[in-house]
Amino acid sequence: MAEDLTSGGAGGTGGAVAPPQPGEPTLRWTAHVHSPSDVERELSRIWAQPDLTVAADGQTVGRHIAARTSVMNLVVVARQPEVGEHAAHMISLLTGRHPSRTLIVQSADPDGPTWLDARIQAYCVLPRADAPETCSELIFLTAGGEAGRHLSALVAPLLIHDLPVTVWWPGEPLLHAAPALELLEGTDRLIVDGSSWSGDGLDRLRQLADLYRRFPRLSVRDFALVRQSRWREAIATVFDLPDFLPFLTHIRRISVTYGTRDETGAPGTTNVVKPVYHVGWIASRLGMSVISPLHPIEPGGRGAVPGPRRPHPGERPPLHRGLHGRLRAHTNDIGVFIRPVGSKLRAGTTLRVEILAERRGSEMRADVTAEAENVHVHAWLDGVQAMDRTFRTPRRNDIDLLGEALEVGGRDPLSMESIQMATKIVEVR
Amino acid sequence: MRELRLAAESRRRSSSSSRTLDNPLREGLRLERVPDPAAFVLFGATGDLAHRKVVPALYQLWRTHLLPHEFTLVAVGRRPYTDDAFRADLKASLDRYSRVLPVDRDTWDDLASRIVYHRGDFSDASSFEALAARLDQLDRDHGTRGNRLFYLAAQPSAFPQIVAQLGRVGLDHERHEGGWRRVVIEKPFGRDLNSAVRLNREVGKVFRERQVYRIDHYLGKETVRNLLVFRFGNGIFEPIWNRRHIDHIQITVAESIGIESRGAFYEETGASRDFLQNHLLQLLSLVAMEPPTTFEADALRDEKVKIIRAITELTPEQVRRDVVRGQYGPGWAEAQPVKAYREEPEVDPASETETFIAARLTIDDWRWSGVPFYLRMGKRLPKRATEIAIQFKEVPHQLFQDSATVPEPNLLAMRIQPDEGIMLRFGAKVPGLGIDVRNVTMDFTYGSAFQTDSPDAYETLILDALLGDASLFTRADEVEQAWSIVDPVIDAWAQMPAPDFPNYYAGTWGPEAADDLLAREGRRWRRI
Numbered sequence: 001m002a003e004d005l006t007s008g009g010a011g012g013t014g015g016a017v018a019p020p021q022p023g024e025p026t027l028r029w030t031a032h033v034h035s036p037s038d039v040e041r042e043l044s045r046i047w048a049q050p051d052l053t054v055a056a057d058g059q060t061v062g063r064h065i066a067a068r069t070s071v072m073n074l075v076v077v078a079r080q081p082e083v084g085e086h087a088a089h090m091i092s093l094l095t096g097r098h099p100s101r102t103l104i105v106q107s108a109d110p111d112g113p114t115w116l117d118a119r120i121q122a123y124c125v126l127p128r129a130d131a132p133e134t135c136s137e138l139i140f141l142t143a144g145g146e147a148g149r150h151l152s153a154l155v156a157p158l159l160i161h162d163l164p165v166t167v168w169w170p171g172e173p174l175l176h177a178a179p180a181l182e183l184l185e186g187t188d189r190l191i192v193d194g195s196s197w198s199g200d201g202l203d204r205l206r207q208l209a210d211l212y213r214r215f216p217r218l219s220v221r222d223f224a225l226v227r228q229s230r231w232r233e234a235i236a237t238v239f240d241l242p243d244f245l246p247f248l249t250h251i252r253r254i255s256v257t258y259g260t261r262d263e264t265g266a267p268g269t270t271n272v273v274k275p276v277y278h279v280g281w282i283a284s285r286l287g288m289s290v291i292s293p294l295h296p297i298e299p300g301g302r303g304a305v306p307g308p309r310r311p312h313p314g315e316r317p318p319l320h321r322g323l324h325g326r327l328r329a330h331t332n333d334i335g336v337f338i339r340p341v342g343s344k345l346r347a348g349t350t351l352r353v354e355i356l357a358e359r360r361g362s363e364m365r366a367d368v369t370a371e372a373e374n375v376h377v378h379a380w381l382d383g384v385q386a387m388d389r390t391f392r393t394p395r396r397n398d399i400d401l402l403g404e405a406l407e408v409g410g411r412d413p414l415s416m417e418s419i420q421m422a423t424k425i426v427e428v429r
Numbered sequence: 430m431r432e433l434r435l436a437a438e439s440r441r442r443s444s445s446s447s448r449t450l451d452n453p454l455r456e457g458l459r460l461e462r463v464p465d466p467a468a469f470v471l472f473g474a475t476g477d478l479a480h481r482k483v484v485p486a487l488y489q490l491w492r493t494h495l496l497p498h499e500f501t502l503v504a505v506g507r508r509p510y511t512d513d514a515f516r517a518d519l520k521a522s523l524d525r526y527s528r529v530l531p532v533d534r535d536t537w538d539d540l541a542s543r544i545v546y547h548r549g550d551f552s553d554a555s556s557f558e559a560l561a562a563r564l565d566q567l568d569r570d571h572g573t574r575g576n577r578l579f580y581l582a583a584q585p586s587a588f589p590q591i592v593a594q595l596g597r598v599g600l601d602h603e604r605h606e607g608g609w610r611r612v613v614i615e616k617p618f619g620r621d622l623n624s625a626v627r628l629n630r631e632v633g634k635v636f637r638e639r640q641v642y643r644i645d646h647y648l649g650k651e652t653v654r655n656l657l658v659f660r661f662g663n664g665i666f667e668p669i670w671n672r673r674h675i676d677h678i679q680i681t682v683a684e685s686i687g688i689e690s691r692g693a694f695y696e697e698t699g700a701s702r703d704f705l706q707n708h709l710l711q712l713l714s715l716v717a718m719e720p721p722t723t724f725e726a727d728a729l730r731d732e733k734v735k736i737i738r739a740i741t742e743l744t745p746e747q748v749r750r751d752v753v754r755g756q757y758g759p760g761w762a763e764a765q766p767v768k769a770y771r772e773e774p775e776v777d778p779a780s781e782t783e784t785f786i787a788a789r790l791t792i793d794d795w796r797w798s799g800v801p802f803y804l805r806m807g808k809r810l811p812k813r814a815t816e817i818a819i820q821f822k823e824v825p826h827q828l829f830q831d832s833a834t835v836p837e838p839n840l841l842a843m844r845i846q847p848d849e850g851i852m853l854r855f856g857a858k859v860p861g862l863g864i865d866v867r868n869v870t871m872d873f874t875y876g877s878a879f880q881t882d883s884p885d886a887y888e889t890l891i892l893d894a895l896l897g898d899a900s901l902f903t904r905a906d907e908v909e910q911a912w913s914i915v916d917p918v919i920d921a922w923a924q925m926p927a928p929d930f931p932n933y934y935a936g937t938w939g940p941e942a943a944d945d946l947l948a949r950e951g952r953r954w955r956r957i
Contacts, residue, residue, distance in 0.1 A: 229458070232454070232458055233458060233462070233463060235454060236452060236454035236455050236458060237463075239452045239454055240452055240455075245451055245452060248452070248453065248454070282454070285453045285454050285456060285457075286453060286454075287453075374498065388572060389466065389497075389498070389499060389572070390498035390499065391463060391497075391498060392463075392494045392498050393494070394493070394494045412457070413457050414456070414457030414458070
């Protein structure tokens, strides 16, 4: 049974509530049902509500008619209830910008009997004081038993037809599992955050790349890749300089330094998706191929840089030397180094990208670093500094990233090619 | 929105300098490009335009990280100011005119630290020499790398002088190592064809055409830019965008305000120079032009020039018949009594300056032959509204003549301001047993569909100028061609008897003759 919060209680009775404030999403209706058909029935009831009123200063005034608006179906796969609640909160803040029918799907008690619990909410936002309210629906679906293993069957009946389907899978997506593949079969866009994956995150990265092969129409947005947009802008700027542009085809080394909190810095202890994406992006744009995928640098082995002396007894051992691989562009071999350094920043955060190129006896070096809210770019030609620029970096939270991910439709070649190249770079032999 | 974004991206990508085109790392970057480090030199910095529009736009760009870190604003004006006093003045204006309020203190402080005031008279050669030296120093201190954007927000009469002075001290010279120089010139660009040609010549003596950005802020408005996406990003409209399906087109720019404190300026310009020559003809060209081959600045502007060239120049007889001028008398606006134009400050009590113009223009080309374009602009009209209305032809055979309401022909209205959006009117059956037809509308409003603030036109245009993208700026030949449409009108008026001004009350839709202009052809202005 739908509960109309606008009129103060179930069944639409009771006193009116305060008028909505422009730009602030308001929870307007709730309902609780136990089958997909009941969900549709309750949604129909909600949108059949007549124009309602709200009180202003104790007086009843005419309220703007609420119009349901949907520009997409958004399916959130939440493995824990708190993830679902957090996602719901973020989506409610985006109601105005990206009105959608949102299905937040969770499974519970996989070995128990089959059941379904659906909480329906309608959020509305007043764009301006004189405009009609725009509303969208948020449905929490919790499926127990066998039903929880058939995400697609749960979601498909509740999708608004002809609207694109976006699946947002926060946390650790089970991208290779059958339920995920069934769900993604009818999905236009997948949103993930590679920087939140456990371990080094590379297994899931490979799974992500595999999805491109399985679903040619699928578009993937990874927050980890989106967050690096200003880095890409900064790196690209170096080669806007006419003197530096020819060096793009003569790159010899790409080094990415990332922060780790692990005291060993050993491979597998820190998520390296973001550092790998930097290399994946550069390599894909420049048409490089992989000669030797990334592998741990052995002390004194190939790719090792002369390191510091052995630690004295009781002294903390130095961090692992990171990963090394080789790429090729035309006839040039390019060394790739991904190195950890101890940092209090979030583990896996990129701290520095260095590019070294040599052409006709000249050496070009670019050094891009992050500091507070800025990205700094320094570049040298034969040891003479030719660029010193700072890029102000907008600090984007998950809401900004989600909003941006929802806004960009269609396949994004940069994203696809960067992810695919990153996968080749980390390929297991 | 995506189309618009991609169109803008493609435009930026394709119109940027060749170095950007060659850089494969640029391919697919979706984030708005940050302009090169630059000094923004603002002439007329103490004036109204600078305080109301230019500086709020710069603040907004700074706030959203779209200006380079290595950025300075050099404010040039005649009045004496210290840097701090000028910054305080700007802050006070920003608190009134910023699109996003309240102004963020830290963000403003950050931007303000990059603002310096340079006192100088435009006729004083030494002040330009000092300006050149100061800019060189700022290059060293702030890393602006010799890139300079000169923004002329001063009195139009000072433009040739400023440009000449810039040339004299070598501030127009682009450096081999990449320091670019651009000049943004505010409208009005001349007051007739001869003066526009002269001004273009003066500017051309110093700057190359590719360095010149003539601003018409209407072209930076979101809805105007969307007009291109609407026409060329959707397949269903272009096939019917021609004389076979369109009966006529109306373009209205209505202002409820009078001339405010600009009496002296308006006496010199009038509606024909202030609006017809630029805003109205720009809107017409975007509605009527052929699809450009690319979104590059010159491809777009070539098409606009072609369509303006195809507008039939009016003979004196046609001016008498097809152009209506008006001037507001006293009346009521927004429930307040308002003065007549002739009673406004700095206005001649016997002024013959028009505050209203309506014109019927035709375009002699394959697509538009026989389709009239009705343009009108007026001050002190009942409301502020800018709209382009495409009136389609009636169906060839009326099947539903028995309906209580005769279905009207389809209409597509594009609202430029306020309440930006697009409306399509069509007939629908009234529910019931009979067949009654009623006109209904499908309405798209930017505010409801996207609910994100559109950038102000000045933000768009300033960013484009800093990025070197001239597609939304007018070219010399475009300006001259537009004057060649307006000049015959002004010349014909000069030969005609004095008009019977004032001929409309403030708060009404202009003189009756404007209604007659359409009524004699069985049409009427759309009720806005």
